[in-house]
Amino acid sequence: MAEEKIKISVSCASGVEKVTKSELKRLGYGDPPAILGGINFFARVSDVGRLNVFLRTADRVYIELAEFPAKTFDELYSGVTAIPFENYIPKDANIIVDGKCVKSTIYAVSASQSIIKKAIVTRLSDKYKVSFLPETGARYEIDFYIYHDVVTIKLNTSGAGLHKRGYRKKVWIAPIKETLASALILLSDYYKNPFLDPFCGSGTIPIEAALIATDTAPGMMRDFDFLHWKNAKDYKFDTVIEEAKDRIKRNNLPPIFASDIDNKAIKLAKEHAELSGVSDLIKFNVCPVDKIDIKEKNLTIVTNPPYGERVYDAADAKKCYEDLGFICKNREDWSEFIITSDKNFEKKFGKKADRKRKLYNSEKECDLYYFYRKIKENL
Ligand SMILES: C[S@@+](CC[C@H](N)C(=O)[O-])C[C@H]1O[C@@H](n2cnc3c(N)ncnc32)[C@H](O)[C@@H]1O
The missing domain is CATH 3.40.50.150 (Vaccinia Virus protein VP39)
Incomplete structure (x- = not known):
């Protein structure tokens, strides 16, 4: 049976979109249009590992969970509560919420962060039928972006930015990313x-x-958040590393x-x-x-x-x-x-x-x- 496609969002520095887009094309992901600071497209869950390991110019790889309009905190809360987080996030997850509000009626970042966290906790407590989430497990970072009153909610699969390849251990004057x-x-x-x-x-x-x-994949030497998740095997990391090793010339x-x-x-x-x-x-x-x-x-x-x-x-x-x-x-x-x-x-x-x-x-x-x-x- 064909694997279901999910919406992936790859972020990159502004001005670099064209290069990230060419990388995606070379990796076999077609020609999705670039938007400011990123590219959205549909791919399989198993592509998440491949994108994280192979992309050289992207900042992070996200799974987009929802997009909905919201001008009030109530609308924000109910929009987030409707997202099936239980499909991704286990009961013991350490949930981090981070994001930005730009040119929107909702402009308070830290209030939005608290409301989104509360909505996620309410949804998961309800689905797992518990009154308390211990948050002792793997890190799951939910990113929100509220732009022109439209909320986008994404799951960060990379963890730390992809510029952290694992080889640069010490700092120097004005190092370039x-x-x-x-x-x-x-x-x-x-x-x-x-x-x-x-x-x-x-x-x-x-x-x-x-x-x-x-042709050495830049992400072969580092850790990713998705590797610690309950469904880590869905991301087929071992196969990706085999492919990466085969490509080195x-x-x-x-x-x-x-x-x-x-x-x-x-x-x-x-x-x-x-x-x-x-x-x-x-x-x-x-x-x-x-x-x-x-x-x-x-x-x-x-x-x-x-x-x-x-x-x-x-x-x-x-x-x-x-x-x-x-x-x-x-x-x-x-x-x-x-x-x-x-x-x-x-x-x-x-x-x-x-x-x-x-x-x-x-x-x-x-x-x-x-x-x-x-x-x-x-x-
Ligand atoms: C902006 S930093 C380069 C940082 C580098 N791209 C990195 O990621 O670490 C500029 C470098 O130019 C070097 N530099 C300054 N004057 C120089 C000169 N006359 N000849 C060669 N290198 C010089 C400095 O020592 C510094 O490492």
């Missing part, structure tokens, strides 16, 4: 040609590049170079690469950008340089952009994809970008500047 790093690489023209991140910090961009080049990959001026950054980046299983594919180097001496043809550079706002001030950032511009000068066979919040970046880099795309890095508005190679040597 793993999901955004992946999006930058997927937006670039990188396809198993030589690669460089000259401001690699804790190694996020080169590690994500190595995971992409080897590590042969004949051109080098991935990663450098940074700071030796502590490179030490950390090496530890992270080790944990992610790709350390043999990345050539790390302590090196200021102006001393980089790479002769590779058809290099793709994807990088997140200093923005001139924290440890490295505006003058340092300007010098970084000028130095990077200098090493890329006259390399018509190289491409560069650089994310920064500096609106005058192109002037300092010394070239006008072929394209720009607005993206948010930790809620800071940035642009990704695209400089495509003009000649392709045996690519």
Whole structure:
């Protein structure tokens, strides 16, 4: 018998929807339309595990439970009480409620949270015929979104955001989220040609590049909330991990170079690469950008340089952009994809970008500047 389809909602950073959509297409989920910050579509329950493990640029994977209009707390309460939570949530579940109210008559987030929690507890107590729910079991996070007086209720299957791959154990100055790093690489023209991140910090961009080049699923090393649920076997995690292992290809990959001026950054980046299983594919180097001496043809550079706002001030950032511009000068066979919040970046880099795309890095508005190679040597 064909498995029943459920509504899945995949969230992602704003500006990244197109990339997440292409990932879904490549994974065999058709061409669902993107909405701001996410994509909704129908899939099987068993796809939940696969989506969590394989998506590189998504933030979380949700099961959408209901959508209904509500302008009052009474309407909110009765709408939530009508949802068959008992199909998903056991009697001992540790129920967390989180969400947002945007442009709606109901605007109080914490009051909405309490009402939704009360409605869920009432529904489950009634269905399980108990007067008290101990909440000692697995975590079940219910997310609500009230937008223009329409309430959406979703079950978070991922738990912690999917950027938490499991390899980045320590923090560095202004690290980029793993999901955004992946999006930058997927937006670039990188396809198993030589690669460089000259401001690699804790190694996020080169590690994500190595995971992409080897077709290694980013979620193979982490935990998910759904794995602790009573129906965990429905998500077919073992089959997904088998598929993920089968897809890994590590042969004949051109080098991935990663450098940074700071030796502590490179030490950390090496530890992270080790944990992610790709350390043999990345050539790390302590090196200021102006001393980089790479002769590779058809290099793709994807990088997140200093923005001139924290440890490295505006003058340092300007010098970084000028130095990077200098090493890329006259390399018509190289491409560069650089994310920064500096609106005058192109002037300092010394070239006008072929394209720009607005993206948010930790809620800071940035642009990704695209400089495509003009000649392709045996690519
Ligand atoms: C925004 S951080 C990069 C963070 C990195 N993407 C990560 O996820 O950890 C910028 C990096 O540029 C490095 N940096 C600053 N000036 C540099 C220079 N002149 N040459 C090379 N690296 C430099 C800093 O040490 C820092 O690690």
